[in-house]
Amino acid sequence: MGTPSISRRLSEAAVALFDENGYEATTIDDIAARAGVSRSTFFRHFRSKDDAVFPDHDTLLATVDARLRASAADTAIVAVTDAVRIVLAHYVEDAEVSLRRYRLVRQVPALRDREITSVARYQRLFREFIGKMLDGSPDADLRAELMASSVVAAHNQVLRGWLRAGGTYDPSDLLDHAMRYVIATFRQLEQPHEPGSEQIVVATFSRSASPQAVMAAVEKHLRSR
Amino acid sequence: MGTPSISRRLSEAAVALFDENGYEATTIDDIAARAGVSRSTFFRHFRSKDDAVFPDHDTLLATVDARLRASAADTAIVAVTDAVRIVLAHYVEDAEVSLRRYRLVRQVPALRDREITSVARYQRLFREFIGKMLDGSPDADLRAELMASSVVAAHNQVLRGWLRAGGTYDPSDLLDHAMRYVIATFRQLEQPHEPGSEQIVVATFSRSASPQAVMAAVEKHLRSR
């Protein structure tokens, strides 16, 4: 039907009023009135005032969780970097709503805090997932924590850049780049196929370094080990 | 004097009542009554109910900020990994209070959310500090975000382990280990002396790899670039 659900009507009314009059200045009575329902009904659809701004957060987290469980990736970090794409895609899908929400969240401390705790839920999900896959290997907890926080941080960096730019481009390439970055960073910290071995970085070079310099550095390393 | 400050009395009264009767079940009137002051006075010393559980958070953040500004480290990641020791040290200093608070925070969702947003403040501080030092280099924002989140994550992992174990050991060695881990991970991502160049990882190897295998991989890379 053309009639949107009550949850949607309430959420839209809330965001509209927050935009017009500010977050603190609008009461739940105002929201309910604009949506054409009673205050009771608001609290049947949302646990709290700020819930109305993030109506689909729980389902999104569940979707990411499901994707993670269904993943066939052979390393934890690849599974997680893959699953996190869902989140960015969800923001890009209805950019209009995302941008409105972003402007709101930036201004209202209560909403900012709420978003931070939401992000922490993802990080926890990732940490537990990676922790299970790394279980038994040395420093498993530490590495799981680092990988999870890095994936979340990289995602947020890309998302924030896209939001700040007004959602004017497709950020998926940037996310790919960031996730490759993360995977490269942590490749040495995850060894799924040879659990007993330790991988190390031999050397780093600038792109403009001559092949001779690279070979010399590598030879030096090989002699010294 | 032997008389503790009102803030301290209020904070202790709050934590004690939260322990005895639960967080939601104790009102601010209860806290004020036990501290021997009025409700008004409570709100003059704390912005909110949960503020009483984290009375020294603002000063601690300021201390870390000051240490960061005064740092003479030559790379951002070293400066931050050094500054974050202050936080762990602060927890260890009065382990009794830290453990009480930890047990409380674990049980009360409102306090957990509050702590998460507190941690985010450190991460933001670190991110901005690193971002300034990396400014101009490629992927500066992304790397700043990753480094900041990793330092915070590593610190939290060590702290959480210590708290879960009941504060029975000195965690500073573990923090050193974790921070060395982080520094090693990000060494390749920070080049303080050649801000214009881009460093890349040529390849990674296990320690048992033969020198021939390493040289072959490096030659292959050099041919392909």
Place this chain on the structure above:
DNA sequence: TTCAGTATGAAACTCAGTATCACCGTCCAC
């Protein structure tokens, strides 16, 4: 003493969030 500044208490208010009850529609069983 007087004045200013500061810490406190008292009281009233707004509003988020909870709990309870009554109402109304639909669907199903008999």
Place this chain on the structure above:
DNA sequence: GTGGACGGTGATACTGAGTTTCATACTGAA
């Protein structure tokens, strides 16, 4: 049909956090 179970809604009252305002007491300085 009648009755009842049930899910969604509205109305009402309540608790308690947080704000605001005013009055009061105490301090030290001129």
